[in-house]
Amino acid sequence: MSPHGNPEEPASSAAEIKREAPKVSTGSTNDSVIEPVEIKSSTTEVSTSSTTGRSGWGLWEVFVRSSRGLSHVHAGSLHAPDAAMALRNARDLYTRRNEGVSIWVVPAEAIAASDPDAKGSFFESPQGKDYRHATYYTKSEGVKHL
Amino acid sequence: MAAQNLQSVPAEPTAEQRQEQADREGQAYFDRIMAEDSRIEPKDWMPAAYRKTLLRQISQHAHSEIIGMQPEANWITRAPSLKRKAILMAKVQDEAGHGLYLYSAAETLGHTRDEMMDALIAGKARYSSIFNYPALTWADMGAIGWLVDGAAICNQVPLCRASYGPYGRAMVRICKEESFHQRQGFEILLELSNGTPEQKQMAQDAVNRWYAPSLMMFGPPDDDSPNSKQSMAWNIKRFSNDELRSRFVGMMVEQVKVLGLTLPDSQIRYNEDTKKWEHGPLDWNEFQEVLAGRGPCNAQRLERRREAHDDGAWVREAAAAYAAKQSARMQKENAA
Ligand SMILES: [Fe+2]
Numbered sequence: 001m002s003p004h005g006n007p008e009e010p011a012s013s014a015a016e017i018k019r020e021a022p023k024v025s026t027g028s029t030n031d032s033v034i035e036p037v038e039i040k041s042s043t044t045e046v047s048t049s050s051t052t053g054r055s056g057w058g059l060w061e062v063f064v065r066s067s068r069g070l071s072h073v074h075a076g077s078l079h080a081p082d083a084a085m086a087l088r089n090a091r092d093l094y095t096r097r098n099e100g101v102s103i104w105v106v107p108a109e110a111i112a113a114s115d116p117d118a119k120g121s122f123f124e125s126p127q128g129k130d131y132r133h134a135t136y137y138t139k140s141e142g143v144k145h146l
Numbered sequence: 147m148a149a150q151n152l153q154s155v156p157a158e159p160t161a162e163q164r165q166e167q168a169d170r171e172g173q174a175y176f177d178r179i180m181a182e183d184s185r186i187e188p189k190d191w192m193p194a195a196y197r198k199t200l201l202r203q204i205s206q207h208a209h210s211e212i213i214g215m216q217p218e219a220n221w222i223t224r225a226p227s228l229k230r231k232a233i234l235m236a237k238v239q240d241e242a243g244h245g246l247y248l249y250s251a252a253e254t255l256g257h258t259r260d261e262m263m264d265a266l267i268a269g270k271a272r273y274s275s276i277f278n279y280p281a282l283t284w285a286d287m288g289a290i291g292w293l294v295d296g297a298a299i300c301n302q303v304p305l306c307r308a309s310y311g312p313y314g315r316a317m318v319r320i321c322k323e324e325s326f327h328q329r330q331g332f333e334i335l336l337e338l339s340n341g342t343p344e345q346k347q348m349a350q351d352a353v354n355r356w357y358a359p360s361l362m363m364f365g366p367p368d369d370d371s372p373n374s375k376q377s378m379a380w381n382i383k384r385f386s387n388d389e390l391r392s393r394f395v396g397m398m399v400e401q402v403k404v405l406g407l408t409l410p411d412s413q414i415r416y417n418e419d420t421k422k423w424e425h426g427p428l429d430w431n432e433f434q435e436v437l438a439g440r441g442p443c444n445a446q447r448l449e450r451r452r453e454a455h456d457d458g459a460w461v462r463e464a465a466a467a468y469a470a471k472q473s474a475r476m477q478k479e480n481a482a
């Protein structure tokens with residue numbers, strides 16, 4: 001990226017670039033190269049078996065408090081070698097426009113999650129318990145300040 | 147449900163039968179989610195083809211954002227003012243961010259970041275053909291922002307409602323950031339258009355070169371886009387390629403008037419019968435060539451990505467080594 005000359009300008013004449021450019025093959029572009037990997041169990045949103053990459057940078061989940069008085073909300077994830085770098089990366093990645101006043105980063109593998117297959121039974125108990133909601137009580141309708 | 151099974155199936159079901167049963171239930175659940183236009187989350191059951199389609203689309207999208215930094219990054223040092231440099235840096239940084247949000251979304255489907263990076267660097271992955279065209283003049287920064295980011299926005303807004311939760315959420319974040327990209331490009335062109343005759347000519351030339359490639363960003367015509375139907379049935383894609391392209395042309399044809407420039411297409415017209423905007427023919431041969439790696443800048447873009455990845459290796463290694471050292475020290479202190 002030299003400040004002189006245009007790195008975008010190929011060595012040959014730029015005017016004819018669109019059609020006369022050298023036909024350079026960059027190798028196979030078979031778009032079915034990527035095969036899906038079926039992975040069953042995992043604790044977080046990320047279902048890769050190993051959350052630490054080759055470079056030793058683990059996966060972190062990022063939670064951002066958008067302003068004072070509000071809860072931290074999950075913003076996304078990122079890779080970082082340690083908590084300090086994860087925080088810095090999270091700042092650069094998720095708060096470039098004042099989106100946050102506070103950030104939490106949590107190693108993805110430290111999060112325990114409910115089993116999605118057990119949806120029904122795990123969340124069963126509140127079902128059929130309408131009486132836990134104010135709307136269940138209709139006789140008081142029209143009574144003020146109740 | 148389990149009790150019913152025990153009654154109707156006398157023998158203990160085999161592992162295979164249990165898997166089949168789970169798949170049947172999974173498919174029924176998936177179909178219900180699609181019918182309700184609800185969202186699929188990472189740990190939900192999903193058809194293998196759905197996962198594969200999403201993995202391909204999201205990773206290609208991520209690669210496009212990452213490669214897409216190059217045509218503009220190459221102009222940062224030559225931007226005409228400090229303000230323009232700052233704006234361009236912010237935009238390029240945003241594109242890096244978009245790539246990272248999307249890689250994260252793709253990772254939830256079972257691919258590691260390393261696998262995707264390797265595929266890109268090895269030239270085995272695709273990315274948007276648009277970034278294989280060169281940015282020849284400063285006016286190209288305007289045309290890219292206005293046309294290329296403009297087309298990207300048209301494509302991406304409906305993707306905010308994609309049926310796969312992590313993809314939709316990444317797109318919401320991305321779309322929020324994109325609008326500044328298009329506006330800053332529009333302003334660059336407007337300023338040039340109101341400048342000297344040479345500057346105006348430079349703006350027109352950039353628009354002329356980026357117009358057709360940006361229309362091709364929406365993908366092949368509907369008759370030639372075999373996977374679109376399935377993507378629409380899966381609520382990933384909400385509108386067809388031609389539909390989005392037509393909408394885009396309709397917007398550009400108005401905006402170009404404000405710029406005081408013209409679009410290099412004499413066949414643009416509004417079809418009263420179909421209520422759609424029509425445009426002149428596009429060179430789909432060229433599109434296929436560029437996509438297949440034979441565009442003007444394919445080799446250069448990949449080489450640059452490879453270089454950046456290799457040059458950054460020591461940083462990644464050093465950070466990992468430092469982290470390992472720190473954690474060892476902490477463990478020792480805790481033990482003492
Ligand atoms: Fe982007």
Ligand SMILES: [Fe+2]
Binds near residue numbers: 241324
């Ligand atoms: Fe953009």
